[in-house]
Amino acid sequence: MAAYVDELRAALGERVRTEDFERFAYGADWSPRTPKEVFPPDVVILPRETEDVRKAVEIALRHGVPVTAGGGLTGMAGGAVPIHGGIYIDATSMNRIIEVDAANQTVRAQGGATMQEILDALEPHGLWIPNLPESKWSCTVASEIACDNDSTFGMRWGKILNALLSVEVVTGRAEVVEFGHRKAHFSSSGYKVKDLFAGSEGTLGVITAATLKAEPVADGRSVDMILFPSMTRAVGYLDRLLKAGLAIDGAHINCKRRLRFYTHAYKEKHGHEPEVPDWAEALLAIILSGDRKVLDFNKKYAFKIASEMGGQPVKERDIVESWWISKHTLAFEPYKQKWPKSQTDKKFGACDPGVPMGRLEEFYRAFVATAEKHQLQILGMNAYLEHPNSIGFSCSCALFVNYRDQGEVDRFRRYFEELSRIAVDMGGTMSTYMGDTDLRVPYLEYEHGSAVAYFRELKKVFDPKGIMNPGKKLRWEGEGKCGAGAAGAGSVGGGAPAPGGDGAAGGGGR
Numbered sequence: 001m002a003a004y005v006d007e008l009r010a011a012l013g014e015r016v017r018t019e020d021f022e023r024f025a026y027g028a029d030w031s032p033r034t035p036k037e038v039f040p041p042d043v044v045i046l047p048r049e050t051e052d053v054r055k056a057v058e059i060a061l062r063h064g065v066p067v068t069a070g071g072g073l074t075g076m077a078g079g080a081v082p083i084h085g086g087i088y089i090d091a092t093s094m095n096r097i098i099e100v101d102a103a104n105q106t107v108r109a110q111g112g113a114t115m116q117e118i119l120d121a122l123e124p125h126g127l128w129i130p131n132l133p134e135s136k137w138s139c140t141v142a143s144e145i146a147c148d149n150d151s152t153f154g155m156r157w158g159k160i161l162n163a164l165l166s167v168e169v170v171t172g173r174a175e176v177v178e179f180g181h182r183k184a185h186f187s188s189s190g191y192k193v194k195d196l197f198a199g200s201e202g203t204l205g206v207i208t209a210a211t212l213k214a215e216p217v218a219d220g221r222s223v224d225m226i227l228f229p230s231m232t233r234a235v236g237y238l239d240r241l242l243k244a245g246l247a248i249d250g251a252h253i254n255c256k257r258r259l260r261f262y263t264h265a266y267k268e269k270h271g272h273e274p275e276v277p278d279w280a281e282a283l284l285a286i287i288l289s290g291d292r293k294v295l296d297f298n299k300k301y302a303f304k305i306a307s308e309m310g311g312q313p314v315k316e317r318d319i320v321e322s323w324w325i326s327k328h329t330l331a332f333e334p335y336k337q338k339w340p341k342s343q344t345d346k347k348f349g350a351c352d353p354g355v356p357m358g359r360l361e362e363f364y365r366a367f368v369a370t371a372e373k374h375q376l377q378i379l380g381m382n383a384y385l386e387h388p389n390s391i392g393f394s395c396s397c398a399l400f401v402n403y404r405d406q407g408e409v410d411r412f413r414r415y416f417e418e419l420s421r422i423a424v425d426m427g428g429t430m431s432t433y434m435g436d437t438d439l440r441v442p443y444l445e446y447e448h449g450s451a452v453a454y455f456r457e458l459k460k461v462f463d464p465k466g467i468m469n470p471g472k473k474l475r476w477e478g479e480g481k482c483g484a485g486a487a488g489a490g491s492v493g494g495g496a497p498a499p500g501g502d503g504a505a506g507g508g509g510r
């Protein structure tokens with residue numbers, strides 16, 4: 001047993017786990033990967049307090065051991081998979097709600113609290129957090145920040161930065177630092193370093209607590225679907241609603257195929273898929289909220305504009321309910337709800353680019369063509385609007401991938417890279433909710449060019465020895481040194497070799 005493991009035990013006692021069955025559960029997330037590509041950590045720790053995390057990082061720093069923090073492991077691109085072994089911090093054991101300040105409409109929680117646990121704590125105060133992924137029952141607040149997730153309600157409240165007041169972090173220097181303000185809702189003082197943690201993917205430090213701005217719960221909410229002959233028309237419609245002054249909580253444009261991902265409840269009830277007219281190429285789901293009178297007025301107004309623009313509201317409420325149940329309301333049972341029976345041997349595999357307004361339809365065609373080129377089974381595309389009160393797309397371009405077939409998984413990764421590059425060519429971005437992980441490391445410069453050199457310098461400030469989630473987001477010279485004093489893959493019970501086979505940072509072979 002490596003010396004650092006003994007030190008971890010001395011510091012954290014039984015909250016250090018090294019048995020195979022305790023480690024293997026942490027070797028994969030929801031990303032398509034073959035069983036050969038499961039990378040269990042050498043050691044798992046279950047911290048309760050920030051100080052536990054600090055001690056673990058301090059030991060890791062001294063021994064040059066990689067540290068990967070994770071939450072519910074529902075990430076879709078391998079962000080929390082410890083590809084270089086080392087210490088895995090299961091942050092879900094730190095899930096206390098520290099404070100609800102109802103008067104100031106803020107909530108502070110430990111990093112491992114799930115978004116649903118935070119919602120539950122806010123409910124008695126008539127407050128909620130609207131920055132919510134579908135996976136809110138599993139997704140922790142630290143992961144929500146670390147991935148910069150999409151939200152069901154992004155069109156009004158945006159992404160997590162719109163709510164993030166402060167983060168407490170154990171940096172790669174083994175120091176505990178609070179960035180931001182716990183009580184002030186905004187500030188022009190100091191640098192906005194807290195913002196760097198949105199999308200940081202655990203590469204700058206471990207998020208041990210966060211303070212979020214909460215919002216008052218509205219009296220009413222409506223969820224509707226409107227059919228449009230094209231995605232472009234659906235986008236034009238949303239633009240009209242914004243110009244009319246309507247506040248739209250959420251808007252999601254589904255292609256026809258993608259709707260099927262969300263219709264489990266409908267099929268259970270009716271025994272068949274919902275019927276969608278042939279002419280309808282885009283299904284816009286739209287969420288509004290407010291006092292009853294305001295809501296009724298807004299809804300009527302929204303429908304009036306829809307009919308002027310050739311949109312047709314979906315009358316069959318079961319279709320809408322089925323989408324909403326799967327999207328937001330039911331407990332997180334994704335296999336049960338979403339997986340067609342014929343697909344139990346396949347995994348959901350998505351690519352998450354963002355494209356400029358006006359290019360959605362063109363990008364959809366590129367998605368279909370790229371998937372077909374690589375002979376992958378298309379599930380469909382969904383464009384979430386994620387910029388508050390404006391039009392900004394996050395595209396979830398989804399496939400079913402046979403994770404037992406290395407050839408298919410490799411083809412999926414080529415599709416992932418090509419589609420990422422196409423989005424950049426269109427003036428968009430490679431990622432809107434999954435992050436770069438190790439998958440996009442080899443072509444990060446394609447989007448960011450010379451800015452990547454600055455990313456590296458920033459990383460050094462927080463993580464001078466490159467121990468924090470190495471191989472993710474960046475390839476940089478310091479990383480090769482990480483792991484020099486580590487137990488190394490396999491030394492505590494047989495871990496898997498580093499991806500790419502050469503132990504080099506970045507897993508460049510993908």
Ligand SMILES: Cc1cc2nc3c(=O)[nH]c(=O)nc-3n(C[C@H](O)[C@H](O)[C@H](O)COP(=O)(O)OP(=O)(O)OC[C@H]3O[C@@H](n4cnc5c(N)ncnc54)[C@H](O)[C@@H]3O)c2cc1C
Binds near residue numbers: 079149
């Ligand atoms: C059915 C389903 C629906 C989903 N719906 C959505 C959706 O609507 N919107 C969306 O954006 N995503 C969605 N996702 C993707 C995924 O759930 C989110 O990306 C979520 O953030 C992952 O949370 P997690 O706790 O499972 O994170 P993990 O997979 O455990 O980790 C994700 C990343 O966060 C980092 N991290 C975790 N904890 C810490 C910490 N304490 N400090 C620093 N870094 C940390 C990890 O290192 C990793 O890089 C969905 C996934 C599934 C399976």
